[in-house]
Amino acid sequence: METLSFLLSGFAVAATPLNLGLAALGAIVGTMVGVLPGLGPVNAVAMLVPVVFALGLPPESSMILMASIYIGSEYGGRISAILINVPGEASAVMTALEGYPLSRQGKAGIALSLSAWTSFVGSMLATVGIVVAAPILSRWALAFGPIEYVALMVFAFACLAGLLAEQPVKALLAVGIGLALSTVGIDPNSGVYRFTFGMPNLIDGLQFATVVIGLFAISELLLLLESHHAGIPARVERMGRSLFNWSEMRLTNAATLRGSFIGFFIGLLPGAGGTVGSALAYSVEKRIVERQDPEGARFGQGDLRGLASVEAANNSASNSNFIPMLTLGIPSSGTTAIMLGVLTLYNITPGPVLFTAQPELVWGLIASLFIGNVMLLAMNIPFVGLFARMLSVPAWVLVPFIVVVSAVGVYSGKSASFDLVLMVLVGVAAWWLRRLAVPMAPLVLGFVLGKLLEQNLRRALSLSAGDVGILWSSWIAVVLWTAAALTLILPPLLARLRGRKLKIQTQGSME
Amino acid sequence: MSTDRTLGGLALLMALVIAGFGWGLVAPFAYEPVGPSAFPLVTAALIGGCGLVLLLRGTGRAEPGVPGAGRGVLILSATLLAYAVLFQPLGFVLSTAAMSLVTARVFGATWAQGLVVGSILALGSFLLFDHGLDVVLPTGVLGELL
CATH class of the missing domain: 1.10.287 (Helix Hairpins)
Incomplete structure (x- = not known):
């Protein structure tokens, strides 16, 4: 009951004209960046970091704007996957498998409307899941001290490397680089300048906005240049009937529910977002349908059930992503990592106390997820053609626009050219790393969590006067350390045992 | 490499x-x-x-690059770096117009299209951010004109 009254107060926060407007704006912008191949929520949210401060938005409004961009892009990613077989963003890879064949058969309208509906169901179920699970988890997490925190963060990094990345070594390297970047600047405990190399601009550390915009927006433009030269096919097929009918909905109901559940639980794991969730949901659905209905299964040639489960799963996963972020302060995707970084810029410490210290922010955000999803469904069925037209915006308009918004944002922080140069250098370095398949999500996670990890580590070691043994002195910590070791050791071991037969194709996952 | x-x-x-x-x-x-x-x-x-x-x-095997993209990446990186350096001395409007023109050209625009994008972006975003949203941007050589 207590939860219900908190949720109602959350709706009061989310329903103010400003926050409703921001949710709507976020939903539109999110769907648009979702449609554009290459541009994902993480780029848009990164570019917004300085903007929300320049506009003087309160923390809950910033979170609402960024969250609705995040969930909006999951709706948008499916549009280009279905229409032109190019996933608008990483988690829509599986959508293209069933969606594009459908649009080749002249059923694009059905595929788009049905996937909007299952996206909505997945998102809503996951948001209900947040309401139920998050308060319980946050109460439990209050027992966490510095010792458990160190273990938890190491576990999060291990998950990112072991579960998600195709090459765990590169993901760990990315974590290391992120952690190293977080140490630049004055050390708050001792007042010592670290890695500032005599540059006054580095004394208070690398600016968060500068680093994330370089990592995501600038490097993306350089990657875009390569795909631009390779050429994107932009032929939109006939739309056909624009709304699915009852029998199509009845056919896919079970798939939608299964996809939602799989996505929800996958989304809880650090690092594994919509990309892994949708891949798993697809393979499970394929196995189930081919056993139950061998005549009717058309996987690979446009099966509505495959499409329904994939879209339900990736939207459900991106919503349940908010649970570890809000309750433990451990973001599980690049986008939620940036949102967490923004919270720290507002001097809000993420973690289990967030629920008690910032109830307006937490519940306002959760309520706005409900509102945002309704808006997204309302926008995505009638106006899908309008969003699809984004695909015809030429790159030579889009790219200068992105550069200008990025530069203005970075410059607005400290009005220093230094940050602009740093942004470009970080961007070029990130482009090179991404070409070598070094994932960016672990890097930004390391950068966001680095200071917190170091503080907790030092606090824990202060308790024991320097004895490292304290790090595994509580049972929660021991469980987390063991889990971290297993997630790193088991996947390569299993892969070797199975002769590298099964390997989910997840490329980098930039969400 | x-x-x-x-x-x-x-x-x-x-x-x-x-x-x-x-x-x-x-x-x-x-x-x-x-x-x-x-x-x-x-x-x-x-x-x-x-x-x-x-x-x-490591294998030491090079990733296959997209032909023709290498030069573009080099030009784009150099343009962005020049933009970052010239942002303050030249001022927002001029540096943005120049950067947009070159970037648009790299992405396949004609000179005319590049000029249109550059001037609209430079003036439009200056009015939006500096006058509309109170983000102070450098005026540079145009100084008092803006």
């Missing part, structure tokens, strides 16, 4: 630099058992370890 082995080598180099500078970090007054140098050394160990694995296991 762009191979796993290069990546491993650079990572190892980065680890050495971090360790080298991190080693010398000593707090003048120590209140706690762990000083400012410990954490950087841990990250150096992580980066160095990964670098070593990549160096030993």
Whole structure:
């Protein structure tokens, strides 16, 4: 009951004209960046970091704007996957498998409307899941001290490397680089300048906005240049009937529910977002349908059930992503990592106390997820053609626009050219790393969590006067350390045992 | 050039630099058992370890690049760097117009299209951000004109 009254107060926060407007704006912008191949929520949210401060938005409004961009892009990613077989963003890879064949058969309208509906169901179920699970988890997490925190963060990094990345070594390297970047600047405990190399601009550390915009927006433009030269096919097929009918909905109901559940639980794991969730949901659905209905299964040639489960799963996963972020302060995707970084810029410490210290922010955000999803469904069925037209915006308009918004944002922080140069250098370095398949999500996670990890580590070691043994002195910590070791050791071991037969194709996952 | 082995080598180099500078970090007054140098050394160990694995296991095989993109990437990077450097001295409007023109050309626009994009973006975003949203942008050589 207590939860219900908190949720109602959350709706009061989310329903103010400003926050409703921001949710709507976020939903539109999110769907648009979702449609554009290459541009994902993480780029848009990164570019917004300085903007929300320049506009003087309160923390809950910033979170609402960024969250609705995040969930909006999951709706948008499916549009280009279905229409032109190019996933608008990483988690829509599986959508293209069933969606594009459908649009080749002249059923694009059905595929788009049905996937909007299952996206909505997945998102809503996951948001209900947040309401139920998050308060319980946050109460439990209050027992966490510095010792458990160190273990938890190491576990999060291990998950990112072991579960998600195709090459765990590169993901760990990315974590290391992120952690190293977080140490630049004055050390708050001792007042010592670290890695500032005599540059006054580095004394208070690398600016968060500068680093994330370089990592995501600038490097993306350089990657875009390569795909631009390779050429994107932009032929939109006939739309056909624009709304699915009852029998199509009845056919896919079970798939939608299964996809939602799989996505929800996958989304809880650090690092594994919509990309892994949708891949798993697809393979499970394929196995189930081919056993139950061998005549009717058309996987690979446009099966509505495959499409329904994939879209339900990736939207459900991106919503349940908010649970570890809000309750433990451990973001599980690049986008939620940036949102967490923004919270720290507002001097809000993420973690289990967030629920008690910032109830307006937490519940306002959760309520706005409900509102945002309704808006997204309302926008995505009638106006899908309008969003699809984004695909015809030429790159030579889009790219200068992105550069200008990025530069203005970075410059607005400290009005220093230094940050602009740093942004470009970080961007070029990130482009090179991404070409070598070094994932960016672990890097930004390391950068966001680095200071917190170091503080907790030092606090824990202060308790024991320097004895490292304290790090595994509580049972929660021991469980987390063991889990971290297993997630790193088991996947390569299993892969070797199975002769590298099964390997989910997840490329980098930039969400 | 762009191979796993290069990546491993650079990572190892980065680890050495971090360790080298991190080693010398000593707090003048120590209140706690762990000083400012410990954490950087841990990250150096992580980066160095990964670098070593990549160096030993790497194939040395180059990633196939997209033909024609290499020069574009070089031009685009140089343009962005020039934009960052000239942003203040030249002022927002002129530097943005020039950057947009070159970037648009790199992405296949004609000169005319580039000029249109450049001038609209430069003036439009200056009015929007500087006059509309109170983000103070440098006026540079145009000075009092804006």
